[in-house]
Structures are given as structure tokens and as C-alpha cells.
Amino acid sequence: xxxxxxxxxxxxxxxAATAQATDRKPLKQLVADLAGPSASARETAQxxxxxxxxxxxxxxxxxxxFDPETRKWxxxxxxxxxxxxxxxxxxxxxxxxxxxxxxxALLSVAGPEAKAAIPKLKSVVENSRPLAxxxxxxxxxxxxxxxxxxxxxxxxxxxxxxxxxxPVTPQLLKLVAKARIEQFxxxxxxxxxxxxxxxxxxxxRHNWHAVSFMxxxxxxxxxxxxxxxIEVPVLAQAASDESSTTMRIxxxxxxxxxxxxxxxxxxxxxxxxxxxxxxxxxxxxxxILQIERDPSQIESLIVSIGLSEKQSRxxxxxxxxxxxxxxxxxxxxxxxxxGGGEESLPMCLGMLKHGRNFHQRKALAYLAMLGPAAKSAxxxxxxxxxxxxxxxxxxxxxxxxxxxxxxxxxxxxxPERDR
Numbered sequence: 001x002x003x004x005x006x007x008x009x010x011x012x013x014x015x016a017a018t019a020q021a022t023d024r025k026p027l028k029q030l031v032a033d034l035a036g037p038s039a040s041a042r043e044t045a046q047x048x049x050x051x052x053x054x055x056x057x058x059x060x061x062x063x064x065x066f067d068p069e070t071r072k073w074x075x076x077x078x079x080x081x082x083x084x085x086x087x088x089x090x091x092x093x094x095x096x097x098x099x100x101x102x103x104x105a106l107l108s109v110a111g112p113e114a115k116a117a118i119p120k121l122k123s124v125v126e127n128s129r130p131l132a133x134x135x136x137x138x139x140x141x142x143x144x145x146x147x148x149x150x151x152x153x154x155x156x157x158x159x160x161x162x163x164x165x166x167p168v169t170p171q172l173l174k175l176v177a178k179a180r181i182e183q184f185x186x187x188x189x190x191x192x193x194x195x196x197x198x199x200x201x202x203x204x205r206h207n208w209h210a211v212s213f214m215x216x217x218x219x220x221x222x223x224x225x226x227x228x229x230i231e232v233p234v235l236a237q238a239a240s241d242e243s244s245t246t247m248r249i250x251x252x253x254x255x256x257x258x259x260x261x262x263x264x265x266x267x268x269x270x271x272x273x274x275x276x277x278x279x280x281x282x283x284x285x286x287x288i289l290q291i292e293r294d295p296s297q298i299e300s301l302i303v304s305i306g307l308s309e310k311q312s313r314x315x316x317x318x319x320x321x322x323x324x325x326x327x328x329x330x331x332x333x334x335x336x337x338x339g340g341g342e343e344s345l346p347m348c349l350g351m352l353k354h355g356r357n358f359h360q361r362k363a364l365a366y367l368a369m370l371g372p373a374a375k376s377a378x379x380x381x382x383x384x385x386x387x388x389x390x391x392x393x394x395x396x397x398x399x400x401x402x403x404x405x406x407x408x409x410x411x412x413x414x415p416e417r418d419r
Contacts, residue, residue, distance in 0.1 A: 024048050027080045031087050031106070034099055046102045053105040066350030066359070078113045081106060089120045097145035101153040108156030117161050124154065125171050130178050150179040151217060159225040164356060168227060169234040172218055173247065211246060215253030222254065226356030228261035236265035239287075240272060245280065248272075252283050256290040261358065263291060273304045281305045282315065286322075295323050337369050344370065349380050357389055364395040371402050378403060 024030070025048060033045035081088070091103035107117055128150065155172050162168040222231055231254075238251035252269070255262040269291075272284035285301040298319050302312045337344050344366065351363035367374045367381070381403070384396035 024052055028084060031084050031091070034091055034102055035087065042099065046098055049102045049105055053109050066347055066354060068346050068350060071350060071354065074109065074111070077109060078111050081110045082113050085114055085116055089117055092120060092124050097149050101149050104149065104153035104157040108160045111160055112164070114161045115163065117157070121154070121158055121161070122171065125174050128178050147179050150175045151214065155218070155221050159221050159227060165230070167231045167234045169231045173238060176214065176247070176250065211249055212253070214250055215257065218250065219254045219257035223257070226358040228258050228358045229264065232258070232262050232264045236268040239265070240268050248280060249283055252287045256287040259291060260293065266291060278306060282307070285315070286319070289319055290322065293326065295320065334369050337366055338373065345374060345377055349377060352380055352384065357392065360392055361395060364392070364399050368399045368402050374403055
């Protein structure tokens with residue numbers, strides 16, 4: 001489980017996607033075609049919706065929505081979509097998984113303006129039936145499509161419209177349960193860390209890939225929507241819930257992807273180091289390392305887990321390899337930012353102005369890396385000195401010091417809990 005929250009400069013991607021998105025039928029017509037009797041019209045509408053929603057719906061790169069041109073398109077789309085919410089929500093009741101997926105995709109781009117969709121989405125989550133293991137080929141195709149609805153389409157809609165001050169993770173974990181991820185993931189962790197070249201090990205590898213995919217999908221959905229610290233308590237609770245090994249691994253994996261955004265989960269994760277399952281202890285230790293990014297903890301964690309000599313060597317090697325990869329990714333990030341120079345600023349300023357606290361913290365980190373090249377961002381940074389959030393104020397002051405090379409006083413205001 002390696003953190004991948006790198007900033008990608010997606011200006012060309014954003015502009016190309018925006019151009020593609022504007023070349024489509026009116027949204028009202030697409031929704032009508034989805035609801036209509038013509039199979040060919042439905043398929044065409046589904047293809048068009050997939051084409052223009054995919055770059056912007058969750059999970060996407062968590063900076064793409066702040067490109068000025070992209071944001072302009074998003075705001076226009078949301079004005080067009082809001083009056084059509086009643087018709088879009090009716091599509092969630094259809095038996096056709098492709099239609100449900102298209103409706104969810106439309107909601108995944110609709111943003112907080114579509115908060116009226118929340119009761120319906122909650123109802124869909126509660127009333128969706130769990131997928132069953134089947135042998136019939138047609139039923140398997142249906143299951144595969146519904147798996148996409150449960151694990152991709154509906155989560156995208158939920159993180160888009162959910163209130164920013166309430167965690168959405170409980171709903172996401174319910175969908176994971178409905179998708180019966182356990183049937184792919186209740187495997188023996190020992191086989192993962194001490195592989196045997198037999199059929200059982202092949203099954204374990206397949207199952208681990210399925211769980212890894214689930215971790216990546218949930219983490220990217222939450223990160224791209226800026227939902228991090230508000231979700232950590234729920235994920236920490238899931239990581240300590242002994243009812244499902246699979247769900248514990250998924251929760252720890254998402255926390256690891258959050259990196260230092262998940263520091264509030266550290267006490268719970270340290271309790272997991274005492275778990276009776278040595279392999280879960282190992283996953284907890286890996287998660288702690290990815291959150292704290294402190295190689296000096298490797299030896300003490302090995303002692304806490306109680307690994308054998310060989311297991312200790314393997315853990316040490318894996319951990320140091322992860323740290324090396326993280327350092328390399330950070331170097332590449334800095335090189336890209338500095339290589340982009342002032343071209344990186346519109347995206348950073350968009351995140352600073354329109355993003356949630358997570359996006360603002362990332363934007364400030366990027367501006368700090370740019371240093372004097374970010375001089376034109378000084379007015380926006382000075383505005384952040386009056387931010388309601390104490391951490392944002394302190395970060396903004398530090399970035400200004402780096403840009404201007406002189407102290408800047410932080411403006412005191414009452415701090416507010418991060419959301």
C-alpha cells in the first residue's frame with residue numbers, strides 16, 4: 001500500500017476534456033433518452049454520458065476540477081443538471097445496471113448543488129440487494145455490471161453530493177458489503193506474505209488484487225473530493241472492527257493512502273499492533289509508516305509486531321523500498337511543479353479559492369515548493385492569513401515567508417474544526 005496523491009498538471013487534459021464535454025446533446029435530451037423505450041437511444045446516451053462525465057466525476061485527479069476552464073464548464077453543467085434532478089433520481093430505480101450507472105455518473109459531476117439527491121441515494125444504498133454467487137453466465141454479467149454500480153458509480157455520486165461536514169464513508173462501506181467483496185477477500189494473509197506456489201496462492205494473489213483495487217478506488221474518491229480528516233474516525237473504527245478481516249484491510253489501506261491526513265487514526269492503529277493476527281499487525285504497522293513517514297520507526301514496529309528474523313528482514317526491506325518510492329515521487333512532483341513555473345499557478349490558486357481544506361493545504365504545499373516563482377500568488381495568500389482555519393493561516397504565512405523571504409504576521413481569528 002503506497003501513497004499516490006501526487007499533483008499532476010492536467011491543463012491539456014482538462015482543456016481537451018472540456019472541449020469534448022461541450023460537444024454533446026443537451027442534458028435534458030440525454031436524460032429523456034435514458035428513460036425512453038428505445039434501446040439504441042439509451043446506448044447512445046450512455047456512451048455520451050460516460051464520455052463527458054468520466055474526466056470530471058469522482059474519482060479523478062484531485063486537481064483537475066480547479067483548472068479555470070474546467071471549473072467554468074463544471075459550473076455550467078451543474079446549472080443545467082440541477083433542474084433535472086427529479087428525472088435523474090427516477091433513473092436510479094431502473095432494473096438496468098447501465099442506466100443506474102449513467103444516472104449515478106450524472107450525479108457524480110453535479111456537486112453539492114445536487115444535495116437534494118442525498119435521501120434517494122441513501123435509500124438506494126439501504127435497499128440494494130447484496131450480490132449473490134451464481135454460475136449462470138447471464139447472471140454473472142449482471143453481477144459484474146452491478147459490481148461497477150456498487151463500487152464505482154454510486155460512490156462517485158455519494159462523495160459528490162454529500163454534506164462536507166458529515167462523513168460519507170459509512171455509506172461507502174455499506175456498498176462494499178453489498179458488493180460482497182468478502183467473497184473475493186476473506187483470504188489467509190499468511191499466504192500473501194509467505195507465498196506458496198500452488199493453487200491456493202494463486203487465489204490469494206487474485207483476491208489481494210481485488211482488495212487493492214477496492215482500496216485505491218475508495219481512497220481516490222475521497223481524496224479527489226477533498227474528504228479526508230472528516231472520514232478518518234469512521235475508517236479507524238472499521239480498521240479495529242474484528243467482524244471482517246477484509247473490511248479492516250480496506251480501511252487500513254485507505255488510511256495509508258491518506259498519508260499525514262490520517263494522523264488521528266494513529267492511536268487506533270497502534271492498538272491494532274496488539275491484534276492476535278500477526279499478519280493484520282503487519283498491515284497496521286505498514287499503515288503507520290505510510291502516515292508518519294518516519295523510517296526511524298521501522299525497527300520498533302518490527303519489535304511490536306513480533307516478527308521472526310526472516311519476516312523482520314522482509315518487512316524492513318519492503319518499508320525502505322516504500323520510503324524510497326515516496327521520495328522519488330516527491331522529487332518528481334517538485335520537478336514538475338518547478339518545470340511548469342507560473343503555468344502551475346492557475347490550478348493552485350483555483351484549489352486555494354474553491355477547494356476544501358484538504359485541497360487548500362495541498363495548494364499551499366505546492367506554492368511553497370515553487371517559492372519565488374509563485375510571487376503572483378501573494379495577494380491570494382494574504383487573504384488566507386484571515387482564514388477561519390488556524391492551520392491554513394499558519395501554512396499561508398510560511399509560504400509567504402518562502403516567497404518574500406521575510407516574516408509575515410499571521411492574523412489571529414477563532415479557529416474552526418477542519419472539514
